[in-house]
Structures are given as C-alpha cells and as structure tokens.
Amino acid sequence: MPPTEIAARRSTEQNDDITIRMPSEEDGSKVWRLVKAADTLDENSMYCNLLQCSHFASTCALAERNGKIIGWVSGYIPPDHPERLFVWQVCVREDARGNGLGKRLIRDILERDTCRDISHINTTITDDNDASWSLFHKIAQSLDAGLARSAHFEEETHFDGHHQTEHLVSIGPFDVDRAAIKAAA
Numbered sequence: 001m002p003p004t005e006i007a008a009r010r011s012t013e014q015n016d017d018i019t020i021r022m023p024s025e026e027d028g029s030k031v032w033r034l035v036k037a038a039d040t041l042d043e044n045s046m047y048c049n050l051l052q053c054s055h056f057a058s059t060c061a062l063a064e065r066n067g068k069i070i071g072w073v074s075g076y077i078p079p080d081h082p083e084r085l086f087v088w089q090v091c092v093r094e095d096a097r098g099n100g101l102g103k104r105l106i107r108d109i110l111e112r113d114t115c116r117d118i119s120h121i122n123t124t125i126t127d128d129n130d131a132s133w134s135l136f137h138k139i140a141q142s143l144d145a146g147l148a149r150s151a152h153f154e155e156e157t158h159f160d161g162h163h164q165t166e167h168l169v170s171i172g173p174f175d176v177d178r179a180a181i182k183a184a185a
Contacts, residue, residue, distance in 0.1 A: 016065075016099075017065055017066065018063050018064070018065050018070070018071075018096075018101070018104075019063070019064045019065075020061055020062070020063050020064075020071075020104060020105060020108045021061070021062060021064070022057045022058060022060065022061065022062075022112075023052070023053035023057050023060050023061070023062050023072075024053060024054070024057065025050055025053050025054040026053075027053045027062060027069070028046060028047075028049045028050030028051075028052070028053040028054070029046055029049070029050075030069050031049045031052070031053060031062065031069065031072050031074075032044070032045075032046040032049040034069050034070075034072055034091055034093065035049070035072065035089065035091050037093075038091050038093070038094075041089055041091055044089075049074075052074045052088075056074065056075070056076050058112060058114040059074075059075040059076050059077060059085060059109055059112075059114060059115070060072070060073060060074045060075060060109070061073050061105040061106075061108045061109050062105075063092075063096070063101055063104070063105060065096070069093075070092065070093040070095075070096040070101070071091065071092045071093065071096060071101045071102065071105055072089065072090070072091045072092075072105070073087060073089065073090050073091075073102065073105040073106055073109065074087075074088040074089045075087045075088055075106075075109060076088065077114070077115075077118070081120075082117060083117055083118060083119045083120060084118065084119075084120045084121070084122050084172075085109065085110065085115055085118045085120070085121050085122070086121075086122045086123065087106060087121060087122070087123040088123075090102045090105070090106075090132065090135065097131075100138075102135045103135060103138055103139055103142070106121070106139060110176050111176070115176060116176060118176055119172050119173040119174060119175070119176075120170055120171060120172030120173060120174075121136075121139065121143075121169075121170075121171040121172060122168060122169065122170050122171075123136060123168075123169050124152055124166035124167060124168055124169065125149075125166065125167055125169055126166060126167070127167065136169050136171065139171060140171045143171060143172075143174040144174065145171050145172050145173065145174040146171070146172070147169060147170070147171050148169070148170045149167045149168065149169050149170075150167060150168050151167055151168075152166050152167060152168035
C-alpha cells in the first residue's frame with residue numbers, strides 16, 4: 001500500500017484530522033522552522049533539512065493538520081547497517097503532543113517498502129530528555145523488542161564539554177510485518 005494511502009487509512013482509524021506523509025523538498029524550510037520553534041532540539045541548517053526532505057524522504061515523515069506541519073521525524077538507514085533505521089530527530093509541535101504522534105510517524109516510516117529489511121531502530125538521547133525516553137520505550141514495547149542503551153557521543157570526548165552525552169539507544173530485533181500488524185490492531 002502506498003504511504004499516502006497508509007496515512008489516509010491511519011487518519012481515519014485515529015478519528016483525527018492529521019495526515020502523515022513523506023516530505024518533499026518544498027517542505028525543507030517548513031521543517032526547519034518547526035524544529036527552530038520547538039526550541040528543544042539541536043537545530044540543523046535549512047540546507048540539512050532540505051536534504052532530509054529530498055535525499056532521505058523515504059526514511060522521514062511529517063504530520064500535517066489543516067495544511068500546517070505539526071510533526072516531523074527524520075531518519076536514515078546507515079550504509080554499513082542496512083537492517084537499522086537511525087531516527088535522527090523527532091519533533092512534535094507543543095499543541096499536538098501527548099497523543100502518540102511521534103510513534104505514529106515512526107510507524108509510518110517502518111511500514112514503507114524502504115524499511116522492509118529493518119530489524120532494529122537506533123537513536124541517541126541525552127539523560128534529561130524524558131519525552132524521548134518515554135517515546136522510545138513505548139516503541140520498543142509496541143514492537144515486542146528489547147531496548148539497550150550505552151554512552152555513545154560523550155560530553156567531553158566528542159562535544160568538548162558543550163553538549164550532554166548522547167546515549168545510543170538500540171531497539172530490536174523485531175519483524176516489521178509483525179509490528180505493522182500489531183500496530184494496526
């Protein structure tokens with residue numbers, strides 16, 4: 001099923017007015033403004049967001065309500081680990097939080113043909129990011145998969161003391177087909 005049909009089906013199932021879709025290069029500046037307005041995430045350059053929305057569109061998703069972007073997930077499949085989806089950033093506008101939108105965005109990506117061979121999700125999270133820890137624990141639970149963490153990019157070693165340690169989170173292994181069926185139930 002094409003991603004647009006999956007998003008339309010999901011919106012109907014959720015009984016809401018949110019559409020989830022793959023981004024296009026025209027969305028890059030809007031995504032950049034969403035992330036900037038969130039004021040809780042590291043900002044990338046607008047050019048980076050343009051690349052995410054074009055070169056990496058199949059592993060990114062955005063959510064819209066009434067034509068406005070209210071959620072964004074950027075991700076990619078590392079060339080050396082084609083079984084892993086690395087989730088780079090999750091951003092949900094404040095007035096759309098608390099309804100599982102981040103999880104829905106990630107599920108949308110996992111259901112795409114691009115991710116048919118994915119058996120693990122990776123991301124990095126700082127210790128104090130309670131919202132991200134909660135989201136990824138819920139994702140692990142919904143995938144019936146384990147969650148492991150370890151220090152990855154360290155405050156002193158990698159960030160010269162200017163950023164908290166980012167912990168590598170690994171969820172998996174899981175079966176995407178089984179996970180999609182469970183999520184739809």
